[in-house]
Amino acid sequence: MRIIIESPQAGDEDVVIVRCASPDQRLISMLLSYQTANTELTGYMDDKIVRLNYQDVYYFESNENRVFAYYRSDVYEVKYKLYELEELFAPMDFVRCSKSMIVNMEKIDYLSPLFSGKLEAHLKNGEKVVISRQYVHSLKVKLGIEEVE
């Protein structure tokens, strides 16, 4: 594979074009990750406005039409819809775990089953989040246990 880097015309935005016979999934994931890593995620807490590092987010939760990013101990409101965050962070280690929550898999210490048929994710900060049965498949796909349907 040849790598060609060209300077764009003055005033044009930077563009990455992948020209290949069949798209390499790893390359696409890498490019999407790069794009996500550059996404500005701003958190609001009282009067503070903070630039958030998505890698430090334990989970996103929507509550009464507001979405919050949970850090180890702090909670920031973010001005995104949950489905937007799901799309944005899909190439990263974030996975939908219920209707109202997206969890960072990197922050999961371990999983345990519940008697109700759901799974419980024990996070590294000691919190527990419930993974609904209908989202277990997407977690398994992310972990490479099951195939994408």
Add this chain to the structure above:
Amino acid sequence: MMVKEFFVSLLHYFVDITTAVLIAAAIFLTATGQQMNSVILWEILLSGFITALPSAVLLCFDTKSVRLSLILWGIHFLVIFGATLLMLKAFGWCSITPLSVLLTFLAVVCIYLFTCSVHYLVDKKHASVMNQQLKKRYSNAEQDK
């Protein structure tokens, strides 16, 4: 995805409940020395399907509150208990008396616990595989750092 999940759950509950009902029927017939009519096998299959249906429906509810979950599980249990009583009467398995209602209640509790335990053990196995993958994935990530 949701529809597939529903049918997979329905199939799992149908198999688990039917197995539990068969075990209960085998114990009852052995203890009482009664002979079994072939039609009872179809009735057991039908009862397994009817009681699996509310179980699969229950899993479609993604509740956040523990209180609501408990209420839903309570309703679910009552629906299954009521359906079982109706089937007992419809299939003529026994007449409705206080004793038969009490025995049915105990049988439903046992079948309920059996099904939940089977699902719990299966989920435990899945969780263990997932934990191994998580460990593998993030020990690799730490090595990369």
